[in-house]
Amino acid sequence: MIHGLKGRLLSGAVMFATVGMASTAVAQTPEGKLVIAINQEPQDLGAQGIYKEVNATGLRNVLEGLIAIDPATGEMIPVLATAWERVDGSTLRMTIREGVTFHDGSPLDAAAVATSINWVWSPENAFTIQEYAGPGVITAEAIDAMTIEVTSSEPDPLLEFRMTLGGVSSAVQLAEAPERHFDTPIGTGPYVFDEWQRGQYWSADVNPDWWGLTADDAYGTTTPDFAELQLVFRTENAARVAMVQSGEAQMAMFPSSSECDRAADENAYDCVTGPSTTYLYGRLDHSLHADPILQDPRIREAVFLGLDIKGLVGLIGLASVPQGQLGTKEAIGFNEDLSPYPYDPERAMALLAEAKADGVDISSLNIEIVGRDSTPRISTIVQAMGAMLQGVGIGNEVRVQTPQEFNPRVRIGGYANEPNRQMMQIHVKQNPSGDYGLLLLSNFACPEIDDPTGPARSSVYCDADFDAALEAAMGLYGDERDAAMQALVKAIHDRHLTVPLALLDRGYLVESGIEFTFGTDHRIQAVYINKVD
Structure with missing residues (x-):
């Protein structure tokens, strides 16, 4: 069932589980590799790109934003910001989560977040996220150690939503090696970037120090179940399908409707779809x-x-x-x-x-x-x-x-x-x-x-x-x-x-024994991919 009323942020979302599988997640130590066959190689892995799931699939596993959209409710939920309030039509005051560190060991604080926001939304950098910038120029300023104000140069009713789009990247990297930001992302997420083999895949390893392991308000339906992620680039639809059929991958993006029909007769995998x-x-x-x-x-x-x-x-x-x-x-x-x-x-x-x-x-x-x-x-x-x-x-x-x-x-x-x-x-x-x-x-x-x-x-x-x-x-x-x-x-x-x-509609081939929760924005995040009984 799709939920939603006009004026809500999203039209709603629904959980899609492998047919015949129980919906109870298995609590366990992360182990094994989750391989996902995706339909294209990313253009880059910069923090501005977490908004474009097709062009930078899975990047939110490494780079987190301030706010996210809950796939089950369509509502805004806290990530690196624990609270936010309107100061006026152009300004948003946000409280930054305490006790979080970037994958390079540097601390997450208001100054680091402001640096990242100003980098991502800078008109001079001219990143593609500018297509979502709204009527004004977006800037951020730290007003104390753990509080920032995000401001648009014009009144912007969608400023909160825009804060769901960009990622927060290490301010140390941006200062010392900004060129590496595009191919070696350093974030705060549940997975730490490993490598990008051009033309083949990019990969990440589970983050044992992820803040979400101990926070009461962590997002996701599970703590990480997999020790490794690997996103394999396969433009050809048949190649992605073959990877799941052979057991080489646990998931594959965007099968055709006929392949989804065929999956209904398979025991090893199924097709899950959603609006x-x-x-x-x-x-x-x-x-x-x-x-x-x-x-x-x-x-x-x-x-x-x-x-x-x-x-x-x-x-x-x-x-x-x-x-x-x-x-x-x-x-x-x-x-x-x-x-x-x-x-x-x-x-x-x-x-x-x-x-x-x-x-x-x-x-x-x-x-x-x-x-x-x-x-x-x-x-x-x-x-x-x-x-x-x-x-x-x-x-x-x-x-x-x-x-x-x-x-x-x-x-x-x-x-x-x-x-x-x-x-x-x-x-x-x-x-x-x-x-x-x-x-x-x-x-x-x-x-x-x-x-x-x-x-x-x-x-x-x-x-x-x-x-x-x-x-x-x-x-x-x-x-x-x-x-x-x-x-x-x-x-x-x-x-x-x-x-x-x-x-x-978007569809995925998913190996039996795995449950994938997604909303209408179809984010592929490992904390929403569960091993089930």
Whole structure:
């Protein structure tokens, strides 16, 4: 059962256990190795990356945040901060947990936490977490030995949520060897980083001095059951599945729906699935350096009407059709009046004919439909979309690229290198905040083309009126915020900027005898992975 009311942080969560297994954890000394086959190698292991579970899977086992989201309730729970309170609309006062040490032996205190927050959220560092930075610049200051104040330069109703996103890293390392921060993380978590074998895996060992072993308010459903963690990189879905089938791994990310069906007949492992806040979507270039032909509203509508979204969802499996927007019904700003874009090839062809009659060179349409190879079943998806658009007379080419190729192209820095491009990015994105402000700012606010550091660095849209309305909405609370966000969501829908393709369930193959608890943000943390009777 999924719990949640509009206005809660998340839509809720549920515990998923291996079928036939008891739900009682076995209390024991950590032993053995937990091997997890994941779908891509991390871009880096910096503290800013704990928010992106797919791009830095499992990093929260080493680097902890100040606050976390409980996977069973969707509520905020203490981690390295034991308490927090609002000073005003822009400032959050947080009490730091006492008696905690980093893996390098240095103490956790207010000064160390402030250093890490300022590092992670610095606009000058321009980390990808800036996409979640909100309306202002986030900074932190120690006000006594164990208390910090976190401040946004603009009023920010989501400041507490943003403190769930970034990790806290050793201030000693940041001062003495900041370059090592990206490949040798030093945190406070239940596991200590061991090594990163490029192209193969990264690993960690259990932390015998973890504060959670003695704290009454430690997070998780178990103290660590495994002595070692190893996250093995396997882009190919079949390779991940084979690792569990052979017993080489205890868990594997993102099996297909057919593989989940097949697992029902297996005794050695099962497939566990659950809803997520993750969406597959297509973002169509609109302005900036895009081909001007894509600014014609008839062309854009024709592209969207030429896509059979329901058919794509069936092809993807473990997914449902989104209601014309990137959000669940519980999210602040969800617009009940919107519907999925219809599949109407006849209307699409009529719009193209109308544009051609007005002098638009339809023959110059050649949209690149590009996806990242770590997205499950991406080759099948982009090929199907290409065939659909070809069927209504829209020229295209399909391409699947590695993260190293794909990521730079979909950020501001890559725009100027491809003038007059025609691109639809097929990508996945989460909205773990339960608030549309996060998605609207990162996807649709006008980016500064000469400053690739801001929250809208991946936006392909630019409209001054929209930006003004979004800026006003970001500072609102309650029903006023909900109504303002709904209006902005409708504007995005009506202008055919992003086509929501699927609301994704997430699935895992899990060895029998292991119980995995996760929420809609699908964090893989060993303290939520239990050995059971």
